[in-house]
Amino acid sequence: MTETVLPPPAPRGRPRSERAHKAILDAANEILEERGFVDLTIDEVAQRAGVSKTTIYRRWPTKGTLVFEAFSADFLARQPSPDTGSLREDLLAALRAWIRVNKGTVKGRTLVGLIAEVQRDPELAEIWRERFIGPVRAQHRTIVEQAIGRGEVSPDTDPDLVLDLVFGAAYHRLLQSHQPLTDRFAQAVVDTVVAGVRTSDPTIN
């Protein structure tokens, strides 16, 4: 048997327009910047992209998934995997990049809108975990794992705990707006967590 894997069947009919695809995402991003998640309507995206609603819904089943895609590619690309040889510096670099995107661009508002939407739409929640939270955390987790590998922190250190502390604090300020996301805050967070992780012996707790 030579043909263990079938070649992908040639698609029948008219192929999907790449131009339309891009135009939709661009239009969505435009509106997100101008008015935010809540005030974005699919009708307006269609109109701006010069596309029919059918064409949008053929690609994304809901408003949430469309906005998710319009948002995530660029956002993820801006999250670096630093490797400075120091846990503190790596975490700080990652946190600063996160803060920079969320404060410097309109992305923060969109991220907030998406997190809100995720709480209302279970299907989007799954996509969100698989294609956003998962990848970002995986990327960040290597920071801690590298530190373990270098012997900088105990092998018992729980990477998830570290990430929840560092980014949990950041998300908290983003969502509750009780305090600003300053660089001073970023440093204090990282310093405290790194110090805590180095000192505490999780095995005795």
Add this chain to the structure above:
Amino acid sequence: MTETVLPPPAPRGRPRSERAHKAILDAANEILEERGFVDLTIDEVAQRAGVSKTTIYRRWPTKGTLVFEAFSADFLARQPSPDTGSLREDLLAALRAWIRVNKGTVKGRTLVGLIAEVQRDPELAEIWRERFIGPVRAQHRTIVEQAIGRGEVSPDTDPDLVLDLVFGAAYHRLLQSHQPLTDRFAQAVVDTVVAGVRTSDPTIN
């Protein structure tokens, strides 16, 4: 002079019905328990409470503010101000109480729904900060301040930072559902933060 304070001016017109008020909040809570924030409609609240929509809108301008009031009184009452003489124990008690309410009752779902709504409605956001985030944090802040007073941690310790770390991590898990809110998690969070705060000297960062 015995009359230093004038009696409150007699209210004019028919007074607002306390029965209606209570019936509305009760109906809202009922529906929240059954179907959650998203599926709660003002129409149904009105119907269940035996009240007209006008009567609801006269008191609360939006669904968010209504649910906020239905939710918050009880939730706040369940957040204790522990004073065991140990920062670790106090923080752990507070965090455990928070987790207990959010996992043991339907309150967690409502809290999540409200946080989502807060991101969509700026007016609700203000109320939220003033009447929920503010009070809860004030209560929790005393935990850190007591520890400072006892000399358990440095007077330079930033209470807000501590709270952001501890509860930020918890809110993060509540909203992203990437990991469960276990008691083991609560302990690890508190231990790490307490250790971090005791060790790190914020003044040099």
Add this chain to the structure above:
Amino acid sequence: MTETVLPPPAPRGRPRSERAHKAILDAANEILEERGFVDLTIDEVAQRAGVSKTTIYRRWPTKGTLVFEAFSADFLARQPSPDTGSLREDLLAALRAWIRVNKGTVKGRTLVGLIAEVQRDPELAEIWRERFIGPVRAQHRTIVEQAIGRGEVSPDTDPDLVLDLVFGAAYHRLLQSHQPLTDRFAQAVVDTVVAGVRTSDPTIN
């Protein structure tokens, strides 16, 4: 028995305020002139009259009855009972008076609004017939009866028919606006009807 009729029992309690009564009717007329029947609301009448809604509803059960009273006294006063000794002149004078009120003042709009309301509210319809249509027709009927008495027209002449022809045509133009209510029209109507009544012998039909 000498006391066949009891003196009216002295009313108990606070007497109704004549000032309020007048203020309500004045306010209603003001609004009728400004915006017409449809856009008049009881709330606004109350506000303008410096009176509570209760005070209005104590006197008039519905918006229709209030407007009816605000409208009718003045209107009826302007409908003369001419007696010139000529059927043509009498009818013409009556019709001209009717047209003058409906075209020269805002009364026409209110009359139209009331006729519309009468079609929607059966209780108002009864009042309307008894206290408006009835009296006006009675007054106008004498015009025809006088002509019969003078021998100007046959004793078999049906006064109701004459009135329906003359004023029916006028109401028709008022309500359908297909043609204007000119004086030329008034003359032609009266001339034709008078001629018709003098000529036709109803007994042979």
Add this chain to the structure above:
Amino acid sequence: MTETVLPPPAPRGRPRSERAHKAILDAANEILEERGFVDLTIDEVAQRAGVSKTTIYRRWPTKGTLVFEAFSADFLARQPSPDTGSLREDLLAALRAWIRVNKGTVKGRTLVGLIAEVQRDPELAEIWRERFIGPVRAQHRTIVEQAIGRGEVSPDTDPDLVLDLVFGAAYHRLLQSHQPLTDRFAQAVVDTVVAGVRTSDPTIN
């Protein structure tokens, strides 16, 4: 040149559903028969027609315009253009047809409701004049014009005046209900008007 007329441009998008259109009008007529104009609500029409409110509002901006269309086609079809060779007979036939529809069916109630609504909604008033009053009068006007053509009445006879007298009287009784719409009344009206028109010389008035 063979292509003098361009084919109508192909309509774009999904065509309006004829089934929905008919279902809406049928439902409206059903409700009109059962409960009349005032108690007809758009919500109920939608529900009965198995159609959404949007679909109704896309076609008719107001309740008035919807009911107008539901009412008028059938009503107009029942107004004949008699041509018996006699003005009296033609007018009588037309008036009798009008009375028959208004008394024998529920149409009378609807007509009354529509006339009332016309007084409250200026936009409906325009439609009403253009698409109801206008056509009906045009049809009736030919009755008088034929009589003029035959030399039965003077060429100076004003057809509008004749119609206002005959149908004005009828509408008057329909709207004010002060007297019934009997056949005796119809005959008396027509006889008097025809006699009046034959006798009076409008040019000298």
Add this chain to the structure above:
DNA sequence: GATTAAGCGAGACGGTACGTCAAGTCTTGTT
């Protein structure tokens, strides 16, 4: 002078219908 009965201003209340909006689906003819 106290009591009583109704009027009164204010404004909350139940009810009903309104007209709108956005989400997501469906149905045309066209590419």
Add this chain to the structure above:
DNA sequence: AACAAGACTTGACGTACCGTCTCGCTTAATC
């Protein structure tokens, strides 16, 4: 098949006005 256009269903929204009601206060006539 995908596409543009636009009609469609669904469900909730927030508003408006109606006519009623419930307060505390006022105004006479009666006791």
